[in-house]
Amino acid sequence: MDRRTLLKTIALATLLTGGQAGLASAADTIKIGEINSYTSLPAFTLPYRNGWQLALDEINAAGGINGRKLEVVSRDDGGKPGDAVTAANELVSRENVSVLFGTFFSHIGLAVSDFANQRKIVFVAAEPLTDALTMEKGNRYTFRLRPGTYMQAAMLVEEAVKLPAKTWATVAPNYEYGQVAVKVFKELMSAKRPDIKWVDEQWPAMGKIDGGATVQALARAEPEAIFNVTFGADLTKFIREGNTRGLFKNRAVVSLLTGEPEYLDPLGDETPKGWIVSGYPWEQIKTAEHDAFLKAYRAKFNDYPRLGSVVGYNTMKSVAEMIRKAGSTDTDKLIAAGEGLKIDSPLGPISFRAEDHQSTMGGYIGKTDMKDGKGMMVDWRYANGADYLPPSSEVAKLRPKN
Amino acid sequence: MSFLFIQFLNGLASASSLFLVASGLSIIFGVSRIVNFAHGSFYMLGAYMAFTLVHKLSGGTIFGFWGGVVLAAAAVAVVGALVEMILLRRIYQAPELLQLLATFGLVLIVQDLVLTIWGPEDLLGPRAPGLRGAIDIFGQSFPQYDFVLIILGPVVLGLLWLLFHRTRWGTLIRAATQDREMVAALGVNQSWLFTSVFTLGAFLAGLGGAVQLPREAVNHVMDLQIITEAFVIVVIGGLGSVLGAFLAAVIIGELNAFGILIFPQLTLVLTFLVMAVILVVRPWGLLGKPEGVVRGGAGAERPIKPLSPTGRNATVALLVALLALPMISGNYGLSVASEVLIYTLFAASLHFMMGTGGMVSFGHAAYFGLGSYGAALTVKYFGVPMLAALVAGPAVAGIAALVFGWFCVRLSGVYLAMLTLAFAQIAYAVVFQWSSFTGGDNGLIGIWPAPWAASPTAFYYLSLLLCGGGIVAVRRITFAPFGYTLRACRDSALRADSIGIDLARHRWYGFTLAGFFAGIAGSLYAFLKGSVFPDTISIATSVDALVMVLLGGVQTLAGPIVGAATYKILHVSISSYTDQWRTALGVIIIVLVVAFPMGIVGFIQNRLLRSGRVEDAA
Amino acid sequence: MSANTLSVRGLCKNYGGVAAVSGVDFDLAPGEILALIGPNGAGKSTCFNMLNGQFPPSAGSIKMFGEELVGKKPRQIWRMGVGRTFQITATFGSMTVLENVQMALISFHDRLRALWPFAGGLYQEQAFQLLELVGMATQAGRPCSVLAYGDLKRVELAVALANSPKLLLMDEPTAGMAPKERIELMQLTADIVKQRGISVLFTEHDMDVVFTHANRIMVLSRGRVVAEGKPKEVRENPEVQATYLGTGAVYDHSKDTGAA
Structure with missing residues (x-):
């Protein structure tokens, strides 16, 4: 003692x-x-x-x-x-x-x-x-x-609204980032495209996605397009399962962050083609x-x-x-x-x-593609953040006055 | 219909992977009673090694792939054998759960090791040759590889059954699961038996990791992702029961597969809800038996004694030093000192429960975290002053402990510990998901102390008063009749019952008190940090508390205090100096465990004993 | 209120169709020492555990001074004045001899939930007296975990006496002890219960102990009472001799030690 x-x-x-x-x-x-x-x-x-x-x-x-x-x-x-x-x-x-x-x-x-x-x-x-x-x-x-999150989702919405798809499903990690991304995406999309129906949503726990079951659940809802917010190891598992099970066949996918080398490079020859993503095509920026x-x-x-x-x-x-x-x-x-x-x-x-x-x-918005077994972005453009800032009125309403 | 069938197959495929890992964990626990926290690390190592070996061996051939998978599992088995022989063998005589501490050290080291060897990025392995595609079942695609997994689970189960029932080794293992002293008495070389069991367990974990290669990217958080789930399965199935583990794996696998269809938002908590229900209904899991009497080990605890005059003087000296601290320490030092004090009370409250009360908790963070949230929420919604919040926090924690404890105290041993974990995870999920009220994962911020306590010095004195007072109170209660009653229940349920003690009721009160004191620590923590996040309720926080208690010595009253101070100070200071702090901390923990198997304070007491200063003990 | 300390009628216990105890009837008078003997597996321990409240009987009634014990928990039965010692001693290993007795006294005085007083200071005097009674006062400060087996039995006796019981249930009180110790302990027990008017029901394998100290003996075989009476009567009962005493396998000391 x-x-x-x-x-x-x-x-x-x-x-x-x-x-x-x-x-x-x-x-x-x-x-x-x-x-x-x-x-x-x-x-x-x-x-x-x-x-x-x-x-x-x-x-x-x-x-x-x-x-x-x-x-x-x-x-x-x-x-x-x-x-x-x-x-x-x-x-x-x-x-x-x-x-x-x-x-x-x-x-x-x-x-x-x-x-x-x-x-x-x-x-x-x-x-x-x-x-x-x-x-x-x-x-x-x-x-x-x-x-x-708002700005990133808004950048993607600009491309997503051009898709003909009318039925959408979402998959996002079960925490604030995923929830807000889905919420903003839905709001902005529905505002521009009132005809869209949201047919399913999946909320895997971050880092613990059950790839097969999630993919199957999404497939059952038969959406024409999917909005994905998962990233990292979850994304890899999701994509591999989705590829094997044909989830992405004839289906548009809009996906946050997926074009970033951090998340794109590990995908290797599994990289899906034609997804609308935000990212960073560092090798092509001239x-x-x-x-x-x-x-x-x-x-x-x-x-x-x-x-x-x-x-x-x-x-x-x-x-x-x-x-x-x-x-x-x-x-x-x-x-x-x-x-x-x-x-x-x-x-x-x-x-x-x-x-x-x-x-x-x-950020850079473009489409995914694959060359020599490696993922890359094509048809990309730089989306200037200044164009996607939350409206000043919104800021004034929400931000506490100092 | 076809969809449900496919979803059923999906569940089976996940179940197989889970089973491989859980069966190894269950076998190890059954024989050696080691709660192997590093089992997830073996799983992760299996995956990484398979990644490397499959690349080295295969030019895409079937032999190369499966050869790589098996070799990876074998390599992990070798690692497991080395761990058992070099580390665990030294500490079998230590109090129960100390091995958990050693394996926790391993977890930390392996995390850094994997990062150093394989780098930070996720690694996507190749698909299995010949099994790249999908099979069409009723118009739905199902991966060929998943069929292999579905078959692999029952095959491994069958092989294990043959091993256990058709070999002499297996018979010995089954006998040892029932009563290991008896097997030792039969003249069986126990250390060989333990090494072989640990090796087999590691092999299964490694295999579980290796077969994931075609399914997911190998990454450096795989260890912690699998370990809790594996424990859940082992416990639901019944400790030491391989068949139970298989059933539990199927239940959890199917539950996840179908659960996401019905309750997509419940992914965080579904497994824990099920575990809680199963344990409440079947206190020893599906196929488990009541835990046998654990003999040997560290032997009985020594009687507790009030402070000797030297001890009294030293305590006064410590108090004086603590009071004088603001004169010599800067603001940062004071904040760290406040944090150490808070953790000390947190550890003392856990020790009250697991040391004095004999109820090990893997979910003590629930009460710490709910104390934090109780305080923060009353500030946020009622705008009460800090002092009122410091009352509300512990009250919330105490009420939670009262509710959870009612269920928990009916169980014992690891089952009780896992039920506390289940409740902690349920609390975590509620806080995490109820964003509109608790702020969700973005937490609650702006919970700063009242102006009078805002300076680091004032807050330090407040922490000293409340935590010091809390520790004194816990100590006093330990020496009071109620503390003796809890120890009576722990020492001999039979005797306690036959002298008129209502075990469940007193353990329930003890549980609640422990939760209350943890709540005091948690409330202070909220004000120290100015914010509360769900991670205060997380498994990591519970493990921290456990590590502190075990480090100091669970069989001593001063143990949690020394353990908390040592661990927290090491953690804070090492992480300031190196990025490799996990390795450093892991190595230090392992060294401490091997050097002081009775905990730091236990070691000191033994030394004093040997020099004859403490009289009369085993 | 019945005059008998214990009044047992039709006590039965079945384990999955196998009758461990069937139709046991007996009475125990105040101050009486009743021995329950029989070969291994005769149902002695089962009987004991039912009396104590550990197992519920399948049928039958156990009345103590007219009050039904069946359905009560061990701790409730203890509160009615039943002390108990175990075949394999059960004490609190992390407490001293004195504290073990104090613990029982604290429970007896209903102060289990007190948070403030030092338990070590409570009922010290009484605890010492009980230890003196069983001859353990000199070892009061030693932890129970280091005591010799015979001493643990004495501690158990002191603990069992702490609630001033009217009835003592002792399951093989001398099992595992050296012959000399056995006689000492039983003599001690007999003296104490005589002095205090406590009834005792005990099982025992050592026939010397049984025939020396029991006022009455009940022989159990395969769950039934096959003989009952004064030691002399039982000794001379031909059925007992045939089934139990007379076979030459009256009692095997080494086996007893092993079982303990």
Whole structure:
């Protein structure tokens, strides 16, 4: 009994000395905190990390920001919002970072965003797709780079309404992202095409899809078209079962995210043809700014970029530009700089809207195809996020007034 | 009609895969009583190895494919044998469930290992040669490969039956499942028997993973996806019963296949609902028998004793140090210290239930999480001040424990543990799915402390007061008649019953109290983080609590405190320094388990005993 | 209210068609020591477990001072004043000898759910007295998990006496003990029950113990009472001699130790 106290004291002492050690750091760098789900979602977050590291190197090679170098302190949240808040707290309280960025999962994004609101520090969310982040639960400290669920669904709807199909079924992972994607897609579709009937919906638990049963259930409803929101391992299983069982024969499919290399590449020779997807056809984009990014990325990592790489790269660039424009790391000045901030990204110029802090980064909409046993996108176009932002009236209605 | 038949076949195909994994788990448990948490890792390794081997061996030939699958399973079997001989063999004498802790360490290590060897991306293996297409059944397409799976399940079941009933080895295994001491007394080399059983179990798990190759992309979360489901099947079937596992696998497989037609939204919870119902009706699963008396192991716990003068002084010193902490620590250190305190109470509440009360819980997060939600929801909907929320949270947790506990306390051992898990998962699903009320997976945010407690120092003192007070209260209750009553029920149900103790009733009260204290920890956690998410109720949180208690030593009162502090501090600090924190944590856990099989505090007590400072014990 | 401590009529127990106990009738007077003997499988333990409330009888009635016990749970029967020891001792291994007795006293005084007082401080005096009675006071602070078997039997006796019982049910009280210990323990038991006027029903394989201490003996064979009476009468009963005592297989000590 008495030794336990000794142990505990030692443990605490270790913690505390560790806690103090971090305080001494050079004043000539600007510290930035970064959090993401590196261990739980490596397929997305490792390319993402490459992306921001590339941007960071470029920025520092060019002399840093306002004469100071940037230093990023990065933490893994293990896929848990509680751990993300601990990490955010460590970064802000112990590492004294000026800005936070990162996160993939929606709920973790929300947790960190709320922490940022509480601690009055700017947070640039990289990936979380939930619309709540900029709408109902938005706050003045949070900015988001990637187009949210609404915007992504809206981009696909534009193509989907052109399909002759009148009966539709949906399949989506059973959590907020899947639910909202389906809801928005249905609303926008039905508004433009009142003749559409929704004949079935499947809600496999994320990561636990029962491929055969789900495919069979969808087939039974005999829809003319299917809207899919599953991704990752679920998507692969769904597609393989669907291919074997002929679900996709003579049936249109509209599918979120499927064209992203993260999800498209593992499909290999199973890649379905002619699906309308959002994605990132990195090997076919021939703009100068993308070429430069691609070349630099391949040189540094000897690998091709995923969409996550672009997200990481753009987020880092946005943070840097925000600090440069603000001319300081003062939070209020950073926010003022962030509203309306413009950066040049590999996908073209993007800006952050003042009213909801959402960037206008867009996405690529096209069709899937297969060449030499590998998936690719064809007939694609860049959908500029600016054209798909939620209506200002909607934002004004939903976003809390600060 | 044809559609229903196809859906039935779909269910059978899934059932076969589940059965392969679950049968191995069941056999291992039956003989060695090891709750093998790493069984999912074997499954995942089987899939990854099959991916590599099939690519290496086959130019698309049938032999190459199936050879690769079998070789992969064999490779996993070798891994299993090594794990048993190098690690588990050292800790068979430890208290029950400590092996679970060791296998949890393995899970962490394998996760990093797989990432390092095979990379982060999902890997889609080839289809099985000769079985690429579909067969037309009543106008519906059904994959040829799934027929192989449907046949594979009963074939493996038959082979296992032959193995168990037609070989001497099998007879010994069956005997050991009934009574392993007896088999040891017959002069059978027990370690050889255990190694062979573990190897067979690992082989089956590896095979289960390998045959998934043509069905799904191999990915690095396969381990955790399968493990709970495998446990559910083992428990529904009855621990140690291979035929039971088969029946349960068919039930779950069919349930999923047909469930999604009728209740597409219930995918999260369907299996757990069924498990809960089956366990309530049949407390030992479908074909299980009441668990035999577990003899040997670590032996009886020592009597509990109030603090010695040294212990008292040390506790006072610790308290002084904790009170003085804000003077030397920064804000981050204080927040971490608050978190450690919260987890310490959480672990202490679990220990009260499983140590003092003898009721192991795999779902203690339910009460922690419902405490968090109780607090957060009252803030959100009634705008009550923080203090009121800190009352409401534990009340919600206590009520939940009262309801769930009523069913759970009628069971015992692993069955009880799995029923707690089922209820936790049901609570999780409700919170997850009821978005309009609980915020769903996006959780509830903006649950920050009242202004007077907002500073890290103030919140730390509040945590110290409530958690310290909670721990003192738990300790006091342990020494009070009620704590003795719970230990009486744990030590000997027969004797307790014959001195007038209503077992179910007192265990029920104990369960509820444990839930209540977990709820206090959970409520504080909500305010510490400023938000609540369903993951507070998740299996991962329950496992964390279990790990903390086992790490500290389940047979000691100070165990959960030391275990929680050690685990949480390790977790927080390691993940700050390395991306490979899972490997680091896994290795540390395994080292601790092997070095301190009685837990850290148990080890210290034993040392004190040997030096003669604590008198009289086994 | 009946004068008899126990009054058993037509007690039966069937296990899937096999009658383990059929039609057992007997009475037990206050202060009487009744031994239940018979070969292995005669139904002694089944009888005991029905009296104790562990198993429900298939038929029959068990009345204690006129009150029906059938249908009551063991813990309720205990509260009516029935103490019990087991063939294989059942004690609380993680508690000391003293605490084991205190536990029974806490239950007796209905304080099981108290959350505040230290259990170790409750009813210490009474517990000590009971331990002194059975000669275990010197070992009061030792954990039950480390006691010798004979000492555990004594602890059980002390626990069984904690609720001031009117009836003691002892299932092979001396099984597994050395011959000298057996005699000591039974003598002790006999003295205590005599002094307190407690009725005792016990089963036993050791005929020395049985014939020395029992006031009356009941012989059970294949679930039926084949003889009943004073020790002397039973010893001389030809049927008993034929079926049980006289076969030369009266009792095999080594077997008994093995069974315990």
